[in-house]
Structures are given as C-alpha cells and as structure tokens.
Amino acid sequence: AQKVTQAxxxxxxxxxxxxxxxxxxxxxxxxxxxFWYKQPPSGELVFxxxxxxxxxxxxxxxxxxxxxxxxxxxFNFTITASQVVDSAVYFCALSEHRGGSEKLVFGxxxxxxxxx
Amino acid sequence: xxxxTQTPKHLVMGMTNKKSLKCEQHMGHxxxxxxKQKAKxxxxxxxxxxxxxxxxxxxxxxxxxxxxxxxxxxxxxxHALQPxxxxxxxxxxxxxxxxTDTQYxxxxxxxxxx
Numbered sequence: 284a285q286k287v288t289q290a291x292x293x294x295x296x297x298x299x300x301x302x303x304x305x306x307x308x309x310x311x312x313x314x315x316x317x318f319w320y321k322q323p324p325s326g327e328l329v330f331x332x333x334x335x336x337x338x339x340x341x342x343x344x345x346x347x348x349x350x351x352x353x354x355x356x357x358f359n360f361t362i363t364a365s366q367v368v369d370s371a372v373y374f375c376a377l378s379e380h381r382g383g384s385e386k387l388v389f390g391x392x393x394x395x396x397x398x399x
Numbered sequence: 400x401x402x403x404t405q406t407p408k409h410l411v412m413g414m415t416n417k418k419s420l421k422c423e424q425h426m427g428h429x430x431x432x433x434x435k436q437k438a439k440x441x442x443x444x445x446x447x448x449x450x451x452x453x454x455x456x457x458x459x460x461x462x463x464x465x466x467x468x469x470x471x472x473x474x475x476x477x478h479a480l481q482p483x484x485x486x487x488x489x490x491x492x493x494x495x496x497x498x499t500d501t502q503y504x505x506x507x508x509x510x511x512x513x
Contacts, residue, residue: 316499326487328442328504335499374441385493386455387502389441 285310285379289390296365297398304360304393306375312336316378317358318387319349323371334358365397402426403505405490411511412480420475420508422490431473432491432502433465442489448473449495480512 286309296302308317319331332342334351342349346363362369372394376387403424412418422431430449434442447455448467462484464476473490487507493500 318501320504325506326489326509327506328489328491330501330503333501385500386444386447387442392439392441 285312285315285377285388287375287377287388287390289373289375289393291393292391293394293396295396295398298367299364300397301361301363302365302395302397304362304373304375304395306358306360306390308356308358308375308377310356310377310379312380317351318376318378319358319360320374320376321371322374322392328374331360362395365395367397367399370395370397403490403492403503405488405505405508407508408506409509409511411513412477413513414480414482416480417476417478419477420488420490420510422473422475422492422505423471424492424503424505425471426492426494426503427470428492428494428503429470430493430495430500431467432493433473433475434489434491434504436487436489436507438486446475477510480510482512485510485512 288307315336317334321329321331332349339351348361350359372392374392375390379386379388406421432447433445435445436442444457445459446465451467451470462479466474487509489507490505491502493502
C-alpha cells in the first residue's frame, strides 16, 4: 500500500531562516506523482507542486525549492528566507490509482510556524 | 483561473436536521471530490465523481449522500449526523481522474453538529 511519512510534526523558525520539510514515501508503482499542498489557518488547501516519478530534476519557484530523490524515496521541500506568511500546515501527497480513479494519499502534515 | 467555490462557509446543525453542502467549479474539470478533515489530521477522501458518475465511495456512512447534477456542481446531502461528524469538508476538482491531474481544493465548509 502507498504511504507518505512526514516525520516532522511541528517546526518553529524565526523569519528569514531557511527551513526544510521532509517527505518520505512508499509505493510499488513505477509511475506515480508526488504533490505538496499548503494549508493556511483559513483552511483552503493550496497546490504548490506536482512531480512525476520520471522527472528527478530539482525545482525552484521563488523562495520555494523541491528536492526529489528516487534513491531514497524522498521529496523534500525547502523554504528560503522564511516569512510570517509561510506559517501553515504543509502536506506531502502521493497519487494512488484505484478503481479507475486516482486517490491522493496524504502525509500527516508538518505545521510550520514562522515567528517575526 | 483555478477556483473551486464552496457554500456555506460555516454550518451548524442539529442531529435531526437535513442540510446540503454545495461545491462549484468552472474550470471544465471532469472529476470532483469530497474530503473530510478533522482537526490536526490530513484530509480523508470520501467520494470521487468522474464524468458525473460515482467512481469511489470510501465506505462512507449513508447519512452522507453525494450528488453530481452536472460536471460543474457537486453536492453533499447531510441527514441525521452525529457530533463526531463535525469537521472541515473540502471539495476538490481535477481535469480528469488520472494521476497526472492536480486536484484543486475549495476553501471548505466548517460543519458543527450539535
């Protein structure tokens, strides 16, 4: 069965620090997709990135970067120069194909608090 | 424009009430989803509609009844709920039901059952 582990339950940093959120996954599929979502206190899940299993290139988007390593089944997320607005719960997710539809398997989430 | 709307934002209901949650998307997506999220937990999938047909039901109790009147609309009818059903209910949509398709979420409905 698919599984996503986010070992860090809560992280607290001071503004402008860099922070890395870890995500480790388990799957038997050779083709799969990984996602990161952000959930601020308002509740909406905001899509950040999708990565397929054949693309191991790291990605950078502004202050956000992602490191995908198939060899260690990890898909880590780094925020550079964190800001208070980055405070949220971050979920890593893995796609699972079931019954003709795709299901997202979520990790338990990491709550990030950025203090001024 | 990646927007999924949900109404109402907040709902308080008694255990004998009947209410409905509504979700709408105008992105031309053909798959829509209902999730339930308890505090400090990840979202849990409840139902998936693909091309207006129910494709996944995660063994959800019958007091929750989904309905997909058309490809843009998804409803969740609630009847005889229990206090433990209090949660954030999230709707999502994706272009299709393939793993290549990103799910976009609405802002959710915070439900309290008294």
